[in-house]
Amino acid sequence: MTSSQLGSLAVVGSINVDLTASVARLPGAGETVLGGTLQRLPGGKGANQAAAAARLGGRVRMIGAVGDDSDGQWMLQSLRDAGVDTADVWLGESATGTALITVDAAGENQIVVCPGANADVSLDGVSFSPDEAVLAQLEIPFEIVTALADVAGFLAINAAPARPLPDSLVRRADLIIVNENEFALLPELTGARLVAVTYGADGAALRRHGREVARVSAPRVSVVSSVGAGDAFCAAITLALHAGWADDEALRAASAVGADAVTHAEAQPPLRTLHSYR
Structure with a gap:
């Protein structure tokens, strides 16, 4: 693959409905803050990353699970509208996952995730091409993430929410993506191949x-x-490095994508093609 092409990407991860309350400031423990505005938007770290990757110009498919309900159908259609192949998204027995998000005037956020159907994610019947990158996060059952080590070609792990990672997964991953707080919580990443x-x-x-x-x-x-910024960054850095971009070029473009994402309220913001951020 030449650096002018973006390859195929399979995103294995969560799909949620985001219920987002925008307030002047985040509440403290036991405190009620009035004056918020509420939005109901597509979300989930997996779906956010898949939508971003497709809008950036990648050939993307989503592997995950939604409920057999109206929210699930909405999430599937939203992914398709972004250009994502949803043939490998399961209809689970539980309701579609939901994230409760509070965002303050500075863009800082607090998030509680109710996994719902995300607990039903499965790799049964799913195959991966050797030249396809795979990007996963930790909002789905951990055994699904670890199983990818045996079936994926280029494997990227967004280690969020942070949890201890086995040495076998750290050594196997081609790329691990974290924010500074997650990096501090995961000392095992010190010797990882690429972080x-x-x-x-x-x-x-x-x-x-x-x-x-x-x-x-x-x-x-x-x-x-800032809700969708990290996910947009994950999509961009995975696509760029898988396409063979130089380290500094890939990092610069991904940082520009993340910066673009924070200028939008939604977790799945409109983005330009990745080459335009170089």
Whole structure:
């Protein structure tokens, strides 16, 4: 694959309905904050990353699960509208997953996820091409993520929400993506093959076998919401590195994509093709 082409990507992960309350400030423990506005939008880390990757120009399919309900049909149609192949999304017995999100005026957020049908994600009957990248997160059963080590070609893991990772998975992954807080919670990543670490407004870095090999600053933008920024970054860095882009070029483009994402309220924002962020 040449650096002018973006390859195929299979995203294995969560699909949720996002119920987002926008408020002036986040509530403290036991506190009620009035004056919020409520939005109901497509979400889930897996679906967010799949939608972003498709809008960036990748050939993307989604592997996940939704409920056999109206929300599930809505999520499937939303993914298709973004250009994602949904043939491998299961209809689970539980209701479609839901995320309860609060976002303040500075774009900071608090999130509670009710997994629902995401607990039903399965790889039964799913096959992967050797030249297809696979991107997974940790909002689905962990045994599904670890099983990818035996079937995926290029394997990227967004280790969020953070949880301990077995050495076998850390050694197997071609790319692990975390934010600075997750990186601090996962000391096992020190010796990983390649780790992308995001630092919010301070940019991002790539670390290869524990040594920093690239670092970029983040473009300065007006922040509306940071909910979808990390997922957009994950999609971009996976597509770019799988396509053979140089470390600094891939990191710079992914950081620009993440910065673009925070200027939108939704977790699945409109994005340009990845090449336009280079």
